[in-house]
Amino acid sequence: MSESPNPEELRIGVYVCHCGTNIAGVIPPDEVAEWASHLPGVVHAADTLYACADSGQTLIKNDIKKYNLNRVVVSACSVRMHEATFRGAVSEAGLNPFLMEMANIREQCTWAHGHDKEGALKKAKDLTAAAIAKARFLAPLEMITVPVTKRAMVIGGGVAGISTALDLADQGIETILVEKEPTIGGVMAQLNKTFPTMDCSI
Amino acid sequence: MENKDKPLSFMEQVQAIPGGEAVSVCFSCGTCVSRCLIQQKVEKAYNPRRMMKMVMMDLRESAFDSPTTWLCSSCELCYPACPQEIHISGVINAVKELAIEKGKRSPLKTAEVNTKTCVACGLCVEVCPYKAVHLVEKNIPNRGKNMTIAEVDNEHCMACGLCSSVCRSNSIELTEDCTDENVIDSLRNWLTEQSVKVTA
């Protein structure tokens, strides 16, 4: 387990991403960072052109050491996009990955309120503040490891399913190919010669 | 919001009129044109697909001068056939409204009211599909002052002749070749031809 943060003191680092003009074209990220730097627990806040790029990740990793950060907040895009990226970055710097929290100021802010810059700025600040607030309560967690059954199932015996099954089987993986019709082949088996090679489809 | 003061483009003006909203999604497949009876039976230069394109390309004057603007009868054959679900006659009528606003006039020979015989029964007003006939108060020479009488709005009349066919006093008629007399004459000729064919 990674080292637990000093229980006496919260040391949060905040990174506000420009995402090129995706975010910075609507709101000033430096203003959000400046504002966040005064929130309780925040010891360092900065804006960065692309937080997910190598340079952005390096900045975060170096800052964790430089400022002895024990929580990181990345105010950028959706967790569906880059949560794994930033978890990886902070853990490379020795921080437990679950001590990183994201605020979604792109999909759910600048992209959704591109014509309401004032409203978007207020919302970006609030979303960043909420992520910081959550970060204050974050606890280090360990991933759960589970065993893996080394068998695959492919559902559908058309051209895609057959390709998948062959590739898995050639990798040495036992594969069950399930087809609801009495024969495999799918639509492809019904076709005459196929483009681009004009050869028989079966 | 940044462009608050920029004047509306032709397309935006059309889209602002109910019926004209969907014009921009037209991908020029031509279904409407080959479905259209006006194009096939009346006027070869009539082309709703090109009208959509003129709106999108901001070709205001060409659109106003196009027969398409003035000849659409809103029969709605094209609407259910359009794969993009564009209310095509709605778009054309929106263009027509803008054209009228700019002082353009319909080239159609529209229906005319015989002010001497009209009794303002209002039947023509009721049947007109284009809401182009109204009852108004007017001074009619040799008849009286402030008489209630039917009046045709020439910009919206499509010369379909429905008013003329319901009028009980023959007081509203299409001009030139579509007067009652002309229609009856051509009908008689056609019937005679048919009977000649049958006997032959």
Next chain:
Amino acid sequence: MVDAARHPKIDVRTYTQVERVEGFVGNFKVQLREKARYVIADRCNGCGDCAKVCPIEVPNRFELDLAPRKAAYVAMSQSVPLLYTIDQEACIHCYKCVEACGALDAIDFSQEDKIVWEDIGAIVVATGFNHFDPSVIPEYGYNQYPNVITAMEMERLNNSAGPTVGNLIRPSDGENPKRLAIINCVGSRDKRFNPWCSNFCCMYAIKNAVLLKQMYPEIELSIYYIDIRTPSKGYEEFYERAREMGIKFIQGRPSLITEDKKSHNLFVHSEDITLGLVTEYEYDMVMLNQAAVPQPDVDSVSSVLNIQQSPGGWFMEYHPKLRPLDTPTDGIFIAGACQGPKDIPASVASGSATASRAGRILHSDEWEIEPIIAQVWEDRCVSADGKKCGICAKACPYNAITVEVGTAAQVTTAKCHGCGGCVAECPHNAITQLHYTDAQILAQIRALLADKPEEKIFAFRCHWCSYGGADMAGTSHFEYSANERGVRVMCSARMDTDFIYEAYRLGAGAVLYSGCHPQDCHYITGQLVGASRAERLQKIFDKMGMSPGRFRIEWISAAEGQKYANVIDEMQQTIDEIGKEKLLAEIESMKPEMEKRARRMYEVPDVTDASDYSDKMKIAMTLEVVDIGK
């Protein structure tokens, strides 16, 4: 096909359906129904003697019903496996086949469907697509005019293994057509049916035209199109080759096909856009290039495998660019045209790619999953004090909680998927969810409602669906009121009543309670737990006299960006219509009641104690290996 059947590592199970999938990445249990064939697989040698004697003929679906097959049949001569099946719906039980099979004794009428369970580490879904039925477009006359055929019928008619041995004939009189029209975008790029482009039909039309031109050099071929799309390598060159061969391309979507009743010849009415002329050409035969549509059983496959659908019913990928073959469920992948129309090269490529995605897992001895699970505070659980409760166990979709009076409730780590339903349901606040603790969520709510709360629309969203819907609104640039503030939890089951009360206590103008549609739930029945709670809340708020619309329940999928934007804008309108003064008065008058009801908020420590509180959450995580079977 044959390669797959011969491969020692591939076990081909045809005539088999997937009925249930349980478990999690690396540890799935899949229930299969192997339908009875009434033929013993080990004994049948595919000789076909049964079919020869079978007296019953029915249309062969494989041949698009253009040819018959027997009740004892194989779909086609190259069937894999080459194994006969007896169609019970057609069979009259004359048992002539049993006689014909003789000593082989491969026919067994006592067979029944077999249910089997399989242990599986990773699943690839490649269920494919279906063809649009053009008979619903009246203007094209399919099913009315005999010489209007579909693309798939054409495939069988010019196939040397097909019912006419590759001789293309007109269904009306058996003559070879001299003039043939192909119409593209039949049922696709058509908002009345399917708005999407079906991807492969342009190339498909050209392929068929080239083939026919090679077979019948005298034939006149015209392809009607809206746009010709040739975006891949070699496609444009192929299009050019077709033009060089004299195939006519007419830009224009036909509006009508009419028929000469005597000759059954067809007239295609279309504008030739490039000429600006309305045309009406006569043809002997017309082929409709039908749209690709999702499989008819897409909804049941979706719910068995827990895969969301994009608009129209295609399976939805986790992320269109970064994880195009993954589903939100780790260990389940999608390949081929079930995701959206794909041609053969693209289907094969995506099949190989998913093999690699699944291989990452299947080559590992262990796989990591997020520790976002439920944890019981033993000193708070009333069951430990000998009281009967068990509410947590009832809320759990996975039977992961055991409650025995006398001991605190126990969560089986390996079974818990982390929906948080038990956490929100526990009336004694004795369960927490790691990484989504009450303290963490309440801290977010308070930060978001710190300033002018009455102007805010506070949205609770689940990770898998409604948060994705909000993302989709942004990605599509559907703008909505910037007064929206949201928190994300894993499932609507986690949306504690206390959170809602707290949002109102803090003065929120309106609150949205949103999650997935019931059939999409990532946690089997988590949404039901959330939905019944939301309905209870709605009744309470109605009784309290809350203005209608200030509390709103909406189920929004990850594909429904437009819906998310609309809901937020409607809620903004509701607040505006109530008016600030009246709204503030209502918030103030309800505050004491909200405060009374939000019990959990008192337990959240101040920020200064946070790290101390967090420390308590450090729980040694051990994995109990349990049987997750039926």
